[in-house]
Amino acid sequence: MPPVELLLMLLLIATVIVVARLKDLFAAAMLTGIASLLAAGLFVLMDAVDVAFTEAAVGAGVSTVLFLGALSLTSRREKQERTRILPILIVAATGAALIYGTWDMPAYGDPDAVIHHHLAPELIAETEKKIHIPNIVTAILASFRGYDTFGEVVVIFTAGVGVALLLGGLGLRRRDERGEEES
Amino acid sequence: MKPPSRVREMPILRVIARALVPVILLFGLYVQFHGDFGPGGGFQAGVIFAAGFIIFALVFGAEALRQVVPVVLTERLMAAGVLLYGAVGVVAMFLGGEFLNYSALDPLTTGHHGQHLGIIVIELGVGIAVAATIMRVYYAFVGRRPDEDGTDADPALDTGAGGEVS
Numbered sequence: 001m002p003p004v005e006l007l008l009m010l011l012l013i014a015t016v017i018v019v020a021r022l023k024d025l026f027a028a029a030m031l032t033g034i035a036s037l038l039a040a041g042l043f044v045l046m047d048a049v050d051v052a053f054t055e056a057a058v059g060a061g062v063s064t065v066l067f068l069g070a071l072s073l074t075s076r077r078e079k080q081e082r083t084r085i086l087p088i089l090i091v092a093a094t095g096a097a098l099i100y101g102t103w104d105m106p107a108y109g110d111p112d113a114v115i116h117h118h119l120a121p122e123l124i125a126e127t128e129k130k131i132h133i134p135n136i137v138t139a140i141l142a143s144f145r146g147y148d149t150f151g152e153v154v155v156i157f158t159a160g161v162g163v164a165l166l167l168g169g170l171g172l173r174r175r176d177e178r179g180e181e182e183s
Numbered sequence: 184m185k186p187p188s189r190v191r192e193m194p195i196l197r198v199i200a201r202a203l204v205p206v207i208l209l210f211g212l213y214v215q216f217h218g219d220f221g222p223g224g225g226f227q228a229g230v231i232f233a234a235g236f237i238i239f240a241l242v243f244g245a246e247a248l249r250q251v252v253p254v255v256l257t258e259r260l261m262a263a264g265v266l267l268y269g270a271v272g273v274v275a276m277f278l279g280g281e282f283l284n285y286s287a288l289d290p291l292t293t294g295h296h297g298q299h300l301g302i303i304v305i306e307l308g309v310g311i312a313v314a315a316t317i318m319r320v321y322y323a324f325v326g327r328r329p330d331e332d333g334t335d336a337d338p339a340l341d342t343g344a345g346g347e348v349s
Contacts, residue, residue, distance in 0.1 A: 069325050
């Protein structure tokens with residue numbers, strides 16, 4: 001693995017371990033933002049700029065603010081609990097199984113990997129002729145997979161409606177309407 | 184009533200936020216409308232746009248943001264974004280193509296203008312829906328007050344909440 005990737009990966013692992021061990025939830029929330037930023041850096045190095053964009057904006061930005069918003073309603077410190085063995089064993093076993101699963105994957109950056117030979121050359125050659133825009137990622141997401149992306153937008157909308165109904169905000173709405181009448 | 188938080192009295196934060204927010208919003212628009220040439224697209228642009236507004240709310244308070252973008256407006260824009268996306272598909276059907284077949288949007292040429300137009304409009308729909316949803320979620324989070332027995336809530340953690348509308 002190239003040194004920069006290795007460094008980012010080690011920093012990411014260190015950050016995640018610290019987040020899991022911290023009792024101060026404010027510091028933990030800030031560190032999850034840093035973990036997202038490190039992950040975004042890794043995605044940039046893997047040339048997945050669109051994913052890095054999303055990770056930096058959602059993971060490091062918005063979700064950290066939402067964590068803090070939730071924290072302002074509750075305690076800043078995690079309650080002390082005795083260490084339990086069974087959950088640690090389950091997590092360790094799951095992690096070991098996932099790492100074992102990655103052994104079958106092609107090596108990082110391997111040009112002979114299946115993903116670089118199935119569909120990808122065809123899409124790279126044909127997309128610009130068919131869709132006439134240079135960004136292949138956008139062409140695939142917005143045009144070839146227009147149905148999927150429409151479904152994703154509906155999912156986001158549904159999530160927003162769900163949060164609005166559960167967490168609220170009818171009070172917010174009423175105050176809003178009252179404010180409009182007053183102004 | 185909550186005492187004014189120290190964050191909002193810090194002149195450096197206020198000045199930086201004032202300077203930064205327009206740049207973030209402009210960058211969001213760039214990512215939105217340049218998404219077919221460079222990296223980015225509707226989702227990323229929507230998140231960046233909403234993040235710009237949320238930074239404004241963090242420094243100046245959620246109430247200040249609600250005067251710019253009322254909660255009702257975010258709810259309507261959430262639906263409007265989804266409907267805009269769906270409408271492109273339906274318009275394509277009326278013009279003789281399949282649902283979301285953008286080539287039908289431009290029957291006079293071989294269809295590549297239609298593809299370009301369709302992608303720009305649906306990305307705009309995605310951007311509007313995502314930005315409005317994230318702001319609505321932010322409002323839902325900061326709109327809550329600690330419960331009556333929530334005595335261990337930490338008022339030092341200020342995410343823009345507090346300050347009732349008079």
